[in-house]
Amino acid sequence: MKIADLNIPGNILLAPMSNVTNLPFRLMCRKYGASLTFSEMISADAVIYENEKTIGRGMSCEDERPLGIQIFGNSPEVMTRAALRIEDIYRPEIIDINFGCPARLLTKDGCGAALLRAPRLMHDIVKKLSDEINTPVTAKIRILKSMEKTLEIAHLIESAGASAITVHGRTRQQQYSGKANHEYVKKIKQELSIPVIANGDIIDEISAQSILDHTECDGIMIGRAAMGNPFLFRRISHNLETGEMLEHNEFMQRISDLREYFDLLEEYGLMHTVNIKAQAQWFTRGMRNGRHIRRNIADAENIEDIFQNFHNMRTHSE
Ligand SMILES: Cc1cc2nc3c(=O)[nH]c(=O)nc-3n(C[C@H](O)[C@H](O)[C@H](O)COP(=O)(O)O)c2cc1C
Known part of the structure; x- marks a missing residue:
C-alpha cells in the first residue's frame, strides 16, 4: 500500500489505542508483521503546553519505521503547531487526526468524534495541517447513521488534502457495541482516490480475509483483537499470503x-x-x-x- 509517497510494506495496520499501543507493544506487532503502527492519541494542547508525559507517547525507534503519530484537538491552529512540534521531535512518517474517539473526555471539548458534527471545522483542520506540515496527514473517522453524510465527510477529508482515511464502521453513539458495519467503508472506497482502510471487528484470519474481499479496501486496521496478542499479525499475514492457518502452540x-x-x-x-x-x-x-x-x-x-x-x-x- 502507498500513502502519499510512502511505501507501506503490507496492508495490515495496528490501530492507535490509548494505554495499549506503547512503543514495546508496537515493536512486537511490527515484528509479527504489522505494516504500520500508530502511537496512542496525543493531545495537541498538551504538546503545545510541553506536557512531557503526553509528548513521550510519540517515542519511537528506528526498528519501528514507518510510524504514525495520532493527535487530537479542535483547533486548526493549535493542531498545526502541535504537529510541527511532533515533526520536529519524532519525524514520524504519518500524522493521523483523531475524528473517532467517542470518550466524553474528548467530545465534551469538541474533539474526537464530536468533530463529525462539524464538517467545516474538520475540513479546516485537515487542510491547515496538510498545507503547513511536510508529513503526510491521514484521518481516522467513525461512521454517521446516514450513508450520505458519511460519504460527504469522507470526500471533504480527501479534498482538504488527507493522504488516507481509516473508517471504523460504528457510530459515535454505538461506542463499542453492536457489529461494525463495513458497507460504509466499501462505498467510501468506491468513491475516493486516496487509500481507504477498514477498521472494526477484525479478529482473526477469517474476518481479515472476508473484510478485505468484501470492501476491496487498501488495508485493514486491527485494534482490540491484538491487545495481548501481537502474534495475531503473524497469523493473519501468513494466512493472507498462503491461504493456510499457521500452526502454533x-x-x-x-x-x-x-x-x-x-x-x-x-x-x-x-x-x-x-x-x-x-x-x-x-x-x-x-x-x-x-x-x-x-x-x-x-x-x-x-x-x-x-x-x-x-x-x-x-x-x-x-
Ligand atoms: C483501549 C482502547 C483505546 C483506544 N484508543 C484510541 C485512540 O487513541 N485513537 C483512536 O483513533 N482510536 C482509539 N481506539 C479505537 C480503536 O483504534 C479502533 O478504532 C476500535 O477499537 C475498533 O477496532 P477493533 O474492533 O479492531 O478494536 C481505542 C480503542 C480501545 C479499545
Whole structure:
C-alpha cells in the first residue's frame, strides 16, 4: 500500500489505542508483521503546553519505521503547531487526526468524534495541517447513521488534502457495541482516490480475509483483537499470503510474548507506566484454563511469580 509517497510494506495496520499501543507493544506487532503502527492519541494542547508525559507517547525507534503519530484537538491552529512540534521531535512518517474517539473526555471539548458534527471545522483542520506540515496527514473517522453524510465527510477529508482515511464502521453513539458495519467503508472506497482502510471487528484470519474481499479496501486496521496478542499479525499475514492457518502452540506463544513484552518495557524504562497484572491478563485472554490462569495472576506477588505459575501449569499438563 502507498500513502502519499510512502511505501507501506503490507496492508495490515495496528490501530492507535490509548494505554495499549506503547512503543514495546508496537515493536512486537511490527515484528509479527504489522505494516504500520500508530502511537496512542496525543493531545495537541498538551504538546503545545510541553506536557512531557503526553509528548513521550510519540517515542519511537528506528526498528519501528514507518510510524504514525495520532493527535487530537479542535483547533486548526493549535493542531498545526502541535504537529510541527511532533515533526520536529519524532519525524514520524504519518500524522493521523483523531475524528473517532467517542470518550466524553474528548467530545465534551469538541474533539474526537464530536468533530463529525462539524464538517467545516474538520475540513479546516485537515487542510491547515496538510498545507503547513511536510508529513503526510491521514484521518481516522467513525461512521454517521446516514450513508450520505458519511460519504460527504469522507470526500471533504480527501479534498482538504488527507493522504488516507481509516473508517471504523460504528457510530459515535454505538461506542463499542453492536457489529461494525463495513458497507460504509466499501462505498467510501468506491468513491475516493486516496487509500481507504477498514477498521472494526477484525479478529482473526477469517474476518481479515472476508473484510478485505468484501470492501476491496487498501488495508485493514486491527485494534482490540491484538491487545495481548501481537502474534495475531503473524497469523493473519501468513494466512493472507498462503491461504493456510499457521500452526502454533498458543499457550507457549502467549507466554513467551508476555515475557518479551515485559523485557521491552524494562529496556525502554516504561515498566512503571503499565499495570503489570492487567497486562498479564490481556496476554492470557481466551486461553484454556482461563479461570485458573486469572486467579494465579491475581494472587501473584511479582512478575517472576506470574511466570513460575505458567511454568507449573505447563509441567502439569505435560
Ligand atoms: C483501549 C482502547 C483505546 C483506544 N484508543 C484510541 C485512540 O487513541 N485513537 C483512536 O483513533 N482510536 C482509539 N481506539 C479505537 C480503536 O483504534 C479502533 O478504532 C476500535 O477499537 C475498533 O477496532 P477493533 O474492533 O479492531 O478494536 C481505542 C480503542 C480501545 C479499545
